[in-house]
Amino acid sequence: LRFRRLLLTGAAGALGRMLRPRMKRYCETLRVSDLAAMDPAGDGEEVVVAPLEDEAAMYELLKDVDAVLHFGGVSIEKPFSTVLPANIVGAYNLYEAARRRGTKRIVFASSNHVTGFYGQDETIKANVVPRPDTFYGLSKAFGENLAQFYYDRHGLETVTIRIGSCLPEPVDRRQLSSWLSHDDMERLLVAALTAPIVGHSIVYGASNNRTTWWDNTQGKHVGYQPQDSSEPWRAAIEAKQGPVDPTRPEVKYQGGGFVVLGPFPFA
Numbered sequence: 001l002r003f004r005r006l007l008l009t010g011a012a013g014a015l016g017r018m019l020r021p022r023m024k025r026y027c028e029t030l031r032v033s034d035l036a037a038m039d040p041a042g043d044g045e046e047v048v049v050a051p052l053e054d055e056a057a058m059y060e061l062l063k064d065v066d067a068v069l070h071f072g073g074v075s076i077e078k079p080f081s082t083v084l085p086a087n088i089v090g091a092y093n094l095y096e097a098a099r100r101r102g103t104k105r106i107v108f109a110s111s112n113h114v115t116g117f118y119g120q121d122e123t124i125k126a127n128v129v130p131r132p133d134t135f136y137g138l139s140k141a142f143g144e145n146l147a148q149f150y151y152d153r154h155g156l157e158t159v160t161i162r163i164g165s166c167l168p169e170p171v172d173r174r175q176l177s178s179w180l181s182h183d184d185m186e187r188l189l190v191a192a193l194t195a196p197i198v199g200h201s202i203v204y205g206a207s208n209n210r211t212t213w214w215d216n217t218q219g220k221h222v223g224y225q226p227q228d229s230s231e232p233w234r235a236a237i238e239a240k241q242g243p244v245d246p247t248r249p250e251v252k253y254q255g256g257g258f259v260v261l262g263p264f265p266f267a
């Protein structure tokens with residue numbers, strides 16, 4: 001599997017920096033972009049500073065790109081005025097540029113916060129009604145709708161990944177269910193890039209954790225097979241954190257601490 005050119009947005013971010021060397025292995029040229037400064041271009045790399053809200057810059061960025069890994073944008077809760085240009089206008093600019101350039105597929109780094117107001121006592125599938133927990137989650141829900149629209153209207157394919165918690169290792173009780181290892185993220189991206197037909201498919205991005213809130217049966221055709229699990233960390237995390245109060249919103253809901261973030265108090 002060797003693409004001619006892949007584009008990775010958000011390359012200065014936590015996941016972008018982790019993915020840059022990994023994704024380079026799957027393409028002749030890896031173009032990386034961000035608003036912020038990035039490491040200089042290595043062999044087979046192109047580094048482009050491109051704000052998502054700059055329509056002309058995004059059109060240039062999408063030139064001669066086979067597929068996009070869209071990881072750029074605001075990644076935590078912020079006021080709506082901050083989320084809007086990066087995640088809503090920016091996602092539109094990316095899709096519109098991809099359509100005009102004839103890009104075949106986008107892998108969209110969405111978030112579990114699209115469905116953050118489902119309970120930790122529920123297991124949900126990809127087609128549930130979104131219940132965003134933040135303006136951030138709401139903006140990702142817009143991105144998912146945009147992906148569906150660009151597939152239905154223009155045939156531009158997307159695999160939306162509702163990423164759980166992608167970290168080197170799980171660090172708290174919630175992440176025993178939401179953790180996605182770096183290696184499983186790579187496996188998921190390779191599957192998303194190479195599955196023959198995806199239309200617009202939604203897959204929850206989690207490892208093979210013993211406890212889970214997410215049922216990926218509707219995305220089986222994508223072929224993602226997680227191999228890691230949070231289980232080796234369970235005993236230490238439970239011992240350290242002690243019993244939790246299930247009536248507290250950050251324990252009750254899948255979105256965890258995000259459900260109590262932001263300008264409005266949780267009522």
Ligand code: NAI
Nearest residue numbers: 010012013014015035051052072073075086109163165166
């Ligand atoms: P991050 O915040 O470390 O990286 C995001 C990058 O996007 C930053 O380098 C930032 O400069 C760039 N960016 C922000 N606004 C921009 C704009 N207007 N134009 C161009 N670039 C802009 O976040 P992280 O953790 O690397 O996440 C990457 C993606 O994955 C994000 O879209 C995030 O929402 C999503 N995600 C990550 C999860 C995780 O566990 N790390 C969980 C769920 C979703």
Ligand code: 15L
Nearest residue numbers: 075076111112113164165178
């Ligand atoms: C996200 O969407 C965030 O980008 C990330 O920083 C984590 O907080 C993650 O969700 C999570 O829910 O753990």
